[in-house]
Amino acid sequence: MTAQSLDTTVVVTGAAVLLPGADTVRALADGPAAGGAPVEPAAHVGRKGLRYKDRATQLGYALTAAALRDAGLLGADEKDGLSVPAASVGVVASSNFGNLDTVARALDTIREETVTATSPMDLPNASSNVVASSAAIRYGLRGPNLMVCNGETSGLDAVHWAATMIAAGRTERVLVLGVEPDNEVVRRLLGGGHAVDGGAALVLESRTAAELRSATVRAVVGPYRRGAADSAEAGRRWQLPEHLGTASGAHGLLQVAAAVGLFDSGESGPVQAVAGSADGDARADLLLLAPRAA
Template sequence: MITGLGTAVRGVPGPQDLLRPLPADHRQAVDPVSRLTGRGLRYKDRATKLAMVAARDALRAAGLTDGTGALTVPGESVGVTASTNYGNVDTVCETVSTIAESGYLATSPMMLPATSSNVVASWVAITHGLRGANLTLCNGPTSGLDAVNWARLLIASGRVERMLVLGVEPDNPAVRHVTGVPEAAPDELGDAPDLFDGSVALVVESAASAEARGVRPLAAIGPYARRGGHADAVAEVRALHPGRVGLWCVPEHPEGVRAPAPGLGAGVGSVPVHDLTALHGASSGALGVLQCAAAAVWLEGRGGADDDVVLVSAGTGDAGGDDASAALILTVPDAVAPRLAGTAR
């Protein structure tokens, strides 16, 4: 079950706004990183700071932290999975350049630990005392949905009771250098950014855990599949859960998906389609988590009939030239309990 959401996206006040077009002045909106205060921020990269903001909101929304930010459950009962393909590439590039130009003695002992790819998940866990399983995925376009599935597997195996799932990608010169995306002038971008710059967080826990804490789940996580072809991944999850698709969150470059995909009834034309990259920019490893958060908002608001499900898919697989495709079903939770008083949505 998804029981908490958090966002750190410029121009997006909260999770409830993920499916809405960004305001025209979103580039002038307050940077969510500015919400962080205190010591220890100087040597953290932008991806880590964005994830810290989203994580704090998600933990509070799920009732796992109190008004002071302290955990209300044992730290060992909460783990972290983070999905980011470019998270700390700025730190890595800076360090490599420094070594190439001046030798390793010129590197900073404060910066070197931040070159590890698991820095986002590690710092979030350290900040909030989350001592459960800690995992980072840098797995291409399916990475975000893979992170959600790994969270479920870790809970189902008894390793933890709850998981904080993070999807984060920064927009900075190093990312643009690695991806080959040039800096564009604002008038060339229109209303949407070309690269996502932000973080989304989910709290995932078992139905039993949510019920014991008196928390009403926002959405239930259904079947997941990762296959070489997009149509194969979609067909597999639809075979396991054939309910009516009320919303389909499509991969980046949806034109690479050969529609209609098997299991979608009459095809794409009969299913409301949401391309979150068209709203928020190319999201890479953050996309799957972004999709799941938007799906939870849609389901909680009953965007369709009570028995509708949301299909999310990331990576176009063979059809679009990606190495794989992943698909996941989210549904309305069976049990509805009163939501914790005073928690954010």
């Protein structure tokens, strides 16, 4: 096969959602009911390894495991490891509030006491890439690793960067994770509002890699645009219920996961994910296609 004939199509082969009131892509697409119980990461991945990890990282662990299993890349027992080479799986994570509580706590300690009073267990979690790196370390994902935290478009940007790495041949598949925790520090930042306290994760693969392992294609990643004019006719749009709060860096991932849920339920038309606004800092949109329509 020549370089000119390589199939650079990127597909979704796994998707997971963890939100109060929704723990499947179908439930997300249908609209989570208000009053759902908070997500308990330990119920999904056990308590081992959760101590000293911030809420965003704990949620990220649970979402990563669920998405990898949904794609057929990880067995029921984490100890069994991946079913594909570790170097073939990268990570791109998106979170704008992820470790904000850890950073604020460390800064408060330094201001009120001294740097030597900071917790040695806290400081490793103060790096902005802690969600992406922690997921990679726990699940042995040794491909490229990237953290995106650039505002409202962050989630769709993360999907775009993952698809770009795959299409360029940098890696065969990428775990894309979008998560936002809800805590006192985040609520102060949001002026009393709250964050979703959960998120979504996807497994993106090249079509060729998916076919080689006979994976089920759940959606096809279409064109991505940043700063483009509004295109309301491009495809159906899914809206996050307001009661769930601010999704921020998880917003784009939740929209893509909802598109997978719509396709799973028989939707055949394209679904458009949109983040940001033309009059804000930035705007991005991504078109998702049903597998049978691509």
